[in-house]
Amino acid sequence: MWTFDIYTPFIVPAAALLGLLFGSFLNVVIHRIPIMMERDWTLFAKEHLGLKPSAKEQQPFNLMKPDSHCPECGEKIKARHNIPVISYLLLGGKCSLCRTHISLRYPLVELLTAAAFAVVAWQYGASWITLGGWVFTAFLIALAFIDADTHYLPDSLTLPLVWLGLLFNFADGMVALQSAVLGAVCGYACLWLLCAAYRLLTGQTGMGNGDFKLLAALGAWLGVGVLPVLVFAASLIGIMGAVLTKTAKGQAFAFGPSLALAGWIIFIAYEPLQQLTDWWLNASGL
Ligand SMILES: [Zn+2]
Structure with a gap:
């Protein structure tokens, strides 16, 4: 903890x-x-x-x-x-x-950046994870605000965040390198598939390519194991956000800020979440 x-x-x-x-x-x-x-x-x-x-x-x-x-x-x-x-x-x-x-x-x-940096340092102390966490936090804040403003998640930020996540875990970061590589690939692929299915069913595009790249980056930082929880949490945050900001039905809603927030929370609460999952798996006898 x-x-x-x-x-x-x-x-x-x-x-x-x-x-x-x-x-x-x-x-x-x-x-x-x-x-x-x-x-x-x-x-x-x-x-x-x-x-x-x-x-x-x-x-x-x-x-x-x-x-x-x-x-x-x-x-x-x-x-x-x-x-x-x-x-x-x-x-x-x-x-x-x-x-x-x-x-x-x-x-x-x-102030938001200051608070987020302080929380990272409080959670991970004087460590490599804290240093990485500050970089991760800075990119996510920039991406969330740019997406909210313009509905773009610029490649000039999402792609470096993928490589940085792989490097972070290459050097003993949060998860094993295998998990990080799979996280990047599956992060991109699962949203791409979801989007392709949605387009097939409704004839509409539900998400931008930038969202795939952002999820790939989050997978590279947090590993493949958290992706289901991450997408679920981001969807919940997104729905709450759409209700709170009274986004009209059919109106475009930026998913990037929800993904960024969910990814950041999981980064901070990584160990407690792991313990919770272990406890749940034990309790349910799996
Ligand atoms: Zn002036």
Whole structure:
């Protein structure tokens, strides 16, 4: 269960602090990756059609460039206005120049990342699993928010998360390497099959390819054994989410955030879940 060792009182606050900084970077990732994807498509299409890209499209746009600025007045965000959460509070949630309201989501993503990093450190102490867990957490938060915003799960995040999961378990992570490899393959295949069956029955596409890749990544991190529980838990979370957000019937609903949340909970509660399964198998005499 919970790891209490002499490092715990130090590593948990340190993890929260690191989470705040990572959260600040995740805000940039969540905002920019969809724009970067659309720019790539536009440039690709224009090149294909023999059209000249506009001056704006030729300027570099990535996670580093251009510097962060206020979308309203273009004022560059100074280093002292870039301190996670604290700057937001000091500025009263407004741009320092034009006083335009800054979305509350920025500090919330920072706080969420800080809390999630702290929980990982609390559960796994000073260990390799904690380090891996922080990477896992950061990717899942970025993917969940991007999917909720745009209904895309970018390959530039899902695919590295698959490879990182395999590497994590290659180096004595959460599960045996065999289980991780099977988890990645079966994660992709089971959603693909489910989707193919759904399309055959209803003539509609229920899910995007990004969901298959995200489940492949979760399988690579958590192993093949948890996939049934994972898909079941994600579906429950998804249904609750759809009810809470009053998603109308037939309206597209992003499944990525549910998968990400279910995967993260299983990562944290891996051992208790295992004990529960063992206990249930024993109790039912299997
Ligand atoms: Zn401004």
